[in-house]
Amino acid sequence: MSAHNVVAEAFAQTRYPLGGHGKRVVQVLKDVLDEVEGTVEGDLYGSGQLIEEFEAKLAAYLGKQSAVFFPSGTMAQQVAMRIWCDEKGLKKVAYHPLAHLEIHEQEGMHKLHGIEAVLLGEKDRLIRLEEILHLQEEIACLLIELPQREIGGQLPSFADLQAISAHCREKGIRLHLDGARLFEILPYYQKTAEEVCALFDSVYVSFYKGIGGIAGAILAGDTAFTEQAGVWKSRYGGNLISLYPYILTANAYFDQRIPKMGLYHEQAKELAALYNECHGVTTKPEVPVSNMFHVHVALPKERLEPILAAVYQESGVGLTHYVRETESGTCYFEISIGDRYAQVPKAALHTAFRLLNEHIQKL
């Protein structure tokens, strides 16, 4: 058994796995369908009450004129980039070096649209306001991800966001929000989604991160934008005859979990503090600004893994199911708080962290 599997195996045996809402199993869909009448008509190629009502609900929530449900955020965001590039007649956009479009989409935006990316800032930190203000290259669109997932879920100040937005409007640069985890940061900003989205021309949100749905995304903006988005959705083969399995679950879990985003944030802060008390362990950010953060451990992956497995066996608490190496020989993993956290008894949690700290210090 590989070292990776030691952690995964031990995690799978724990009584109290700690992150997320639970396993991605069929029950997630069954729970929602049990509450839906079988006679409800599915959406048909983007039309019908089921999809149109959800799109209208999210448009209102995000404070945008209109919204289009997409099967995935990858598709939605490439479409947004293309629309803004076509508008300006310039195939160039800017984003963080660890943007989803840059590292998780197999160069889709470039291969399908010929759009070039200008990478702003550095991999290990947020884009700085001055890097945007002093950008020399002409671009059609700037994409900002809130929070920046690959660096633990970090956020610029809201004042910086406002300055970025004002700058882009002045310069005729479209501003797009990668809001894969937008719902999750609203408690920190103490803003409504509408207040955040007002700074952006187009917005994408996801339904299988903090919301815990099965898949699916919304792309929102003004009507001229979403009409084009609908055409591109067809071109991509994203205008499925029926998307209702995703819409029904997105809608149900949205209603269920939007009110809990503040709780997840508080729990993330509580958990990050426990990590930061451990020897050689730090979280990024130190104080989470959403339900997520990264845990960095000043040990090689191979040394941390047996420790985690031991902690899980002794405490019954599963902290993470994997550990990833960093370039500098240390290791890290990502935490996203969901419904599971509240089910972990505090005593077991504190036992786990006491053990983790002891095991690390024994090395």
Added chain:
Amino acid sequence: MSAHNVVAEAFAQTRYPLGGHGKRVVQVLKDVLDEVEGTVEGDLYGSGQLIEEFEAKLAAYLGKQSAVFFPSGTMAQQVAMRIWCDEKGLKKVAYHPLAHLEIHEQEGMHKLHGIEAVLLGEKDRLIRLEEILHLQEEIACLLIELPQREIGGQLPSFADLQAISAHCREKGIRLHLDGARLFEILPYYQKTAEEVCALFDSVYVSFYKGIGGIAGAILAGDTAFTEQAGVWKSRYGGNLISLYPYILTANAYFDQRIPKMGLYHEQAKELAALYNECHGVTTKPEVPVSNMFHVHVALPKERLEPILAAVYQESGVGLTHYVRETESGTCYFEISIGDRYAQVPKAALHTAFRLLNEHIQKL
């Protein structure tokens, strides 16, 4: 109320709607999920037992090395065209003027890939063998749709298909099968899917036509082809975190309805014969070669519509929920036989056709 709605409204009231498997309602999903354990793990970004087993099952059924599940046929076929164009370094493919890629995809293939289409044959008939043999223009791929849906579901002879395949292999042209309704034509050809697909380099099949699933498609070919298809699926944003609602339904209804394709074909022939006995009514093809055909009526749309509504009210049988105009001022509609047909009492069916014929002749 518009004339269109007269037919749709009357159809909605009928006791015996005749086409398809039934309404596209949530029950279609619930019926399948009731038989699936909640603990079954969903697929994760294209991996996992649930998706891999279904892909392997369909690869075996189609007689191909490998298969990839796609959210839609639009995406799958554009990807196939791109792969074959890249292979040859030539962005040109050929297909029928009423191919799905040409008329239902908002120029997706051209806008996303810059691929040009050579249209073969005429809109009102199949591509002829000699049009392929004598094609002067160089192309990377020829797409053949079996059956050709937009002309009522027509088929070339199997001997012609074999000749097309041999020609393409000799000339280094990749041959792709648009098999949106492949399952439905096997009883006519008296061939296995494997025997038909052996003539093609790549094959797409759909799960929401004769199979009656919710959405989804399979793209199959050799492993070198499907590996690339998987990468393009990611680029398109089609590699959703979970596609299991579509896979579970595709699999269940595949098992349920594949054995019924012969029955659907016989029923289509029976129903077409009833239409052809009516004054001024002809079907295309005259004798169906699948579960589908088109019904052409030598009347303006506005004159047929009240007749249909009257027939539905008097007989309780719903023949079609819409009528479409042709360019020559007559009208037509499409029939696809599914599970509903067997539920229509023969007496009611014959009453409906007697009434239809009488109403038309009274004009």
